[in-house]
Amino acid sequence: xxxxxxxxxxxxxxxxxxxxxxxxxxxxxxxxxxxxxxxxxxxxxxxxxxxxxxxxxxxxxxxxxxxxxxxxxxxxxxxxxxxxxxxxxxxxxxxxxxxxxxxxxxxxxxxxxxxxxxxxxxxxxxxxxxxxxxxxxxxxxxxxxxxxxxxxxxxxxxxxxxxxxx
Amino acid sequence: xxxxxxxxxxxxxxxxxxxxxxxxxxxxxxxxxxxxxxxxxxxxxxxxxxxxxxxxxxxxxxxxxxxxxxxxxxxxxxxxxxxxxxxxxxxxxxxxxxxxxxxxxxxxxxxxxxxxxxxxxxxxxxxxxxxxxxxxxxxxxxxxxxxxxxxxxxxxxxxxxxxxxxxxxxxxxxxxxxxxxxxxxxxxxxxxxxxxxxxxxxxxxxxxxxxxxxxxxxxxxxxxxxxxxxxxxxxxxxxxxxxxxxxxxxxxxxxxxxxxxxxxxxxxxxxxxxxxxxxxxxxxxxxxxxxxxxxxxxxxxxxxxxxxxxxxxxxxxxxxxxxxxxxxxxxxxxxxxxxxxxxxxxxxxxxxxxxxxxxxxxxxxxxxxxxxxxxxxxxxxxxxxxxxxxxxxxxxxxxxxxxxxxxxxxxxxxxxxxxxxxxxxxxxxxxxxxxxxxxxxxxxxxxxxxxxxxxxxxxxxxxxxxxxxxxxxxxxxxxxxxxxxxxxxxxxxxxxxxxx
Numbered sequence: 159x160x161x162x163x164x165x166x167x168x169x170x171x172x173x174x175x176x177x178x179x180x181x182x183x184x185x186x187x188x189x190x191x192x193x194x195x196x197x198x199x200x201x202x203x204x205x206x207x208x209x210x211x212x213x214x215x216x217x218x219x220x221x222x223x224x225x226x227x228x229x230x231x232x233x234x235x236x237x238x239x240x241x242x243x244x245x246x247x248x249x250x251x252x253x254x255x256x257x258x259x260x261x262x263x264x265x266x267x268x269x270x271x272x273x274x275x276x277x278x279x280x281x282x283x284x285x286x287x288x289x290x291x292x293x294x295x296x297x298x299x300x301x302x303x304x305x306x307x308x309x310x311x312x313x314x315x316x317x318x319x320x321x322x323x324x
Numbered sequence: 325x326x327x328x329x330x331x332x333x334x335x336x337x338x339x340x341x342x343x344x345x346x347x348x349x350x351x352x353x354x355x356x357x358x359x360x361x362x363x364x365x366x367x368x369x370x371x372x373x374x375x376x377x378x379x380x381x382x383x384x385x386x387x388x389x390x391x392x393x394x395x396x397x398x399x400x401x402x403x404x405x406x407x408x409x410x411x412x413x414x415x416x417x418x419x420x421x422x423x424x425x426x427x428x429x430x431x432x433x434x435x436x437x438x439x440x441x442x443x444x445x446x447x448x449x450x451x452x453x454x455x456x457x458x459x460x461x462x463x464x465x466x467x468x469x470x471x472x473x474x475x476x477x478x479x480x481x482x483x484x485x486x487x488x489x490x491x492x493x494x495x496x497x498x499x500x501x502x503x504x505x506x507x508x509x510x511x512x513x514x515x516x517x518x519x520x521x522x523x524x525x526x527x528x529x530x531x532x533x534x535x536x537x538x539x540x541x542x543x544x545x546x547x548x549x550x551x552x553x554x555x556x557x558x559x560x561x562x563x564x565x566x567x568x569x570x571x572x573x574x575x576x577x578x579x580x581x582x583x584x585x586x587x588x589x590x591x592x593x594x595x596x597x598x599x600x601x602x603x604x605x606x607x608x609x610x611x612x613x614x615x616x617x618x619x620x621x622x623x624x625x626x627x628x629x630x631x632x633x634x635x636x637x638x639x640x641x642x643x644x645x646x647x648x649x650x651x652x653x654x655x656x657x658x659x660x661x662x663x664x665x666x667x668x669x670x671x672x673x674x675x676x677x678x679x680x681x682x683x684x685x686x687x688x689x690x691x692x693x694x695x696x697x698x699x700x701x702x703x704x705x706x707x708x709x710x711x712x713x714x715x716x717x718x719x720x721x722x723x724x725x726x727x728x729x730x731x732x733x734x735x736x737x738x739x740x741x742x743x744x745x746x747x748x749x750x751x752x753x754x755x756x757x758x759x760x761x762x763x764x765x766x767x768x769x770x771x772x773x774x775x776x777x778x779x780x781x782x783x784x785x786x787x788x789x790x791x792x793x794x795x796x797x798x799x800x801x802x803x804x805x806x807x808x809x810x811x812x813x814x815x816x817x818x819x820x821x822x823x824x
Contacts, residue, residue, distance in 0.1 A: 162797065164790040167781065181794070183787055193794045198737065202792050204789050208789045212737035213796065221796070223789050224681075224737040227744060228780055230789040231811045234797050261667075262676050263704050283397035288704050289674040291490075292511065293556075296671070318678070 163240040165233045172237075239280070256299050256323045260314045264288030269310055275303045283321050299324055325641050326350055326425065328401040331369070333392050335695035336711055337617070341403050344633040350538045354578055357383035359703045364695050371397070378705040380399070380589065384408050392425050393763030394809035401425035401640060403633075408559050410616035411438050427433070427640040429594045429615050436590040437613045440484050441522050445612045450589035452582050455601060455609040457524035469501050471523050478526040481505065483512035483519075487722040490515050492559050494526055511513060529761040530601035532556065533568055534582035536624045539593045540633070540639045544651045547580040548628045551620055554762050555749060556696055557672050562765075564620035565659045566627050567718055570760040575606045577669070586613060593619070594639055595632050601762075619712070622693060626658035626716040661731065661746045663694075668745035669776075675740040677701070685733035689716045697819050702739055705726040710741065720758075729802045736780065748775040 161174040176182045178191055190205040195210075200208045212224040223256060225229045235243060267285040271277065282294040283303065297303075305322035328351040331338045336564040337398060338354060342365060345352040354369030359378035366372040373393055383389070394402055402424055404410040405488050416431035428434070437443045440524045445459040452590070457473055462468040472479045472495065481504055483491040491511035493504045505521075513519035536548040552568035573710060577747055583598040590613075597618045599611040621632045630647065638646060665675045678701045684692040694711030717723040728750050734743055749755050751770055752775070766774070 160798065162794045164793045166786060166793075168788055169786065171787070171790040173790060175794070177799055181791065183791055188791065190791055190795060192792070200793070200796075201793070202788060204788060204791060207784075208733070209785075209792075211788070211792050212735065212791070214680060214738065219797070221793050225733065225785050225788055225792070226737065227732060227747075228782070228785055229740065230786070232789055232793040234793045261670075265417055289676075289706070289708055291674065293673050294671060321765060 159243075161237040163235050163237060166230050170240075177233065196203050204249050254301075255304070255318050255323070256301070258283070258295065258298065258321050258323070260316055260318045260320055261315050262286075263314065264290045264293070265313050266310055266320075267292060269306065270306070271303050271306075273303060273306055277301055277323055284308070286320070294319060299320075299323055326637060327348070328397070328399045328400045328560050329403055329427070330355065330390070330394050330397065330399040331365070331403050331405065332409055333403070333407070334348075334360050334363060334365060335709060336693045337405035337619070337695075339695050340693050341633055342368045344637065345485070347693055348361065348634060348637060349623055350637070353393075353397060354508075355384070355393065355641060357705070359701070359705050362697075364697055364700065371569040378703065379706065380408070385420060385477060389753060391418055391424070394419075395422060399424065399635075400587050401427050403427040403636075404616065406619055411614070412539060416670055425640050427594070427636050429592055429596065433590045433592045434570055434615045435616050437592075438485065440482065440486065440612050441520075443613055444522075444610070445815065446589055447586055450585055452586050452610045453608060454523045454590075455527060455611065458522045461520035461522050465502060465505055468505055468523060472501060472642075475500070475523060475525050480524045480526050481508040481521055482524060483508065483516055483521055485516035485518040488514060490559075491521075513661065515685070527601050527603055527609065529763055531568070531570055531761050532561070532599065532611075533579065533602045534599040534618075535573060535580050536595070536597055536618070536632075537583050537587045537592070538595045538635060538639070538645065539587055540645045541593045542644050544648075545584050545587055546647065546652065547584050548624045548630060548632075548652060549654055550576065550579060551623055553620060554760055555755070555764055556762050557573045557765050561620065562662050562664070562746070563622055563659065565723070566623040566721070567654050567657065570602070570606075572606075575602075575608075576700040579608055582608070582610075586610065589633065595636050610727060619709075620660050621640060622691060622712060622714040623658040623660045626691070626714060627650055627656060628654065639719050656718045657720045657721075658713050658714060659723045659727050660714045661727060662709060662742075663712055663713055663734070663736070664742045664744075665702040665739045667740045667767050668742050674704075675702070676704050676708075678798065679710075679736060679738045681735060681737040682734075683735040684711065685713065685729070685730040687721075687733075689751050690714075691716070691729045698784045709747060710736065742780060744776055745772070747779070748772040 162172050173183050188204050193201040198212050200211045201247050211227050219234045221232045238288040264286045267287045269284045271283050277297045279300045280296050282296050286293045286295050286296050301323040304324040330353040331341045337415040352369040354365045355375045356366045357378045375389050409415040413431040413435040416426045419426040430456045441461050444454050447454050458471050478496040481493045493508050495504045508521050509519040533550050535550050539545040550568050551564050551566045553564040555563035586598045600608040601611050602608040619736045628712040667673050668676050682698040691714040715726040717726050731747050
């Protein structure tokens with residue numbers, strides 16, 4: 159059986175299977191059972207405890223889970239894939255760009271910063287009006303505002319890039 | 325009694341009203357926009373009509389469409405719920421002209437109380453204490469600055485036509501005034517179609533206490549005690565309870581009689597709410613009157629035993645109140661959590677999407693007023709309220725424990741909700757001990773965040789997530805095997821036994 163690396167909450171956990179119901183997680187052994195309830199819900203039994211898990215598969219080994227009211231985004235790779243992606247990541251961190259996308263469709267009400275402004279993490283870059291509310295969109299990191307492809311008054315779709323911090 | 329009611333609303337409140345109609349043997353008519361085909365109210369009503377495009381102005385806020393439909397269907401009455409037309413005196417006037425009963429107060433009372441400045445003026449005249457501030461809308465920036473300086477900073481700028489905390493802004497000094505003045509006007513115009521605003525003294529660290537009142541068309545009034553709604557984010561309530569643990573018997577007697585006086589002052593009938601701010605000395609000030617059913621009405625229903633929606637319908641039919649003040653007493657304690665589609669980690673930003681799994685909690689003392697099911701969509705067009713979870717128990721401590729249990733059972737998958745955030749509040753010692761005011765969430769944000777982080781990093785859940793992901797990936801045979809099992813019909817042993 160094979161080894162996997164699961165990434166969640168910026169942590170990596172290694173799972174290796176002995177057989178269908180026995181596995182070890184970071185070298186700790188567990189007896190597990192997985193039971194399908196309906197298209198989105200499983201029961202997962204780990205040793206003596208049942209968990210109800212809702213899952214939405216988003217593709218590319220990515221899963222969105224709800225367990226006991228907690229949301230987890232997990233990514234699974236085989237041990238080999240994990241090594242490759244680790245190498246790629248090291249290369250790309252040399253020049254870091256952070257894109258902020260629209261979390262929902264809406265209208266750009268006001269842009270508070272200009273191109274090439276120095277930005278401190280948490281500063282409001284623009285105000286997006288959606289769901290009848292004015293929502294401050296803040297920068298997730300410090301850097302320079304290098305791109306801002308939207309204008310005041312323009313409508314944006316969910317997922318549209320609003321600004322880039324470098 | 326009324327025979328057929330059109331519900332000019334959506335979401336959980338439309339469902340709540342349809343349920344009351346069902347129990348009263350009244351036919352219910354739902355209306356829905358293109359974005360709400362999969363919402364719950366459309367399928368629970370006896371009849372449902374599409375009223376157009378998702379934007380509220382094209383559907384739920386289109387007076388002509390709704391009145392025309394009501395006339396065509398010959399409904400006896402329209403229930404507005406909260407929001408939308410509930411406090412729109414023009415709409416109520418239209419209903420009155422068309423001889424359609426509006427389940428709410430008269431257009432006259434709403435016009436009197438609807439404008440927050442006129443309301444303040446009326447209260448001052450009737451001897452109800454008000455927060456110091458302007459009793460007239462302010463027209464110019466200069467006039468505003470002058471008034472603010474006279475009242476003394478910090479002040480609040482508020483929309484005259486507003487409610488629910490929308491378009492409210494705190495100003496701590498003269499230099500902030502100009503920006504805030506324009507922004508408040510802009511929000512007011514967009515949200516309420518009226519950009520008049522006024523100034524109020526900012527009361528430091530008050531509690532939000534409100535009194536439920538009710539009156540009939542025969543001049544009978546009663547109050548149904550107070551609610552405390554101090555836990556707010558962006559000036560919007562997220563947790564409400566009844567009674568308030570801060571209000572003693574003397575204060576209760578004072579504040580409830582002030583509320584009844586307020587209702588009498590505007591010749592009010594139907595259910596209404598008088599909102600007050602209460603400072604640390606238990607002095608209270610009139611904030612505003614909501615001339616409609618409140619979102620948080622269920623906590624009052626649970627401690628008083630009165631069904632407010634049925635009572636509204638009965639009053640609108642011309643009946644007298646079904647109870648008197650002396651019939652009422654506070655029974656136990658009730659709490660309500662508003663379940664919102666929003667991301668508490670990201671400045672309470674609303675979230676949208678399709679709910680792929682939905683399972684509300686049940687069991688003793690738990691009530692859920694909801695408006696969606698699995699497959700429903702939370703869209704960008706409306707308020708992100710998904711449901712209200714209401715718990716009752718014999719006292720506040722047990723109500724909190726019950727609420728924690730119920731929140732643990734609540735399952736909504738597919739969109740980000742505030743359920744975990746609500747849990748962090750119910751686990752906070754200051755909240756548990758009743759030591760909180762309207763700035764609670766801001767003051768405690770560090771502690772709440774810490775709790776959430778700890779919860780989200782629970783090792784056993786993280787392990788479960790990791791093991792689950794690996795098992796689904798590795799063992800797709802599990803899925804296949806079970807799907808086959810599901811397709812084969814289970815044998816019915818009873819049939820075999822019957823022929824034995």
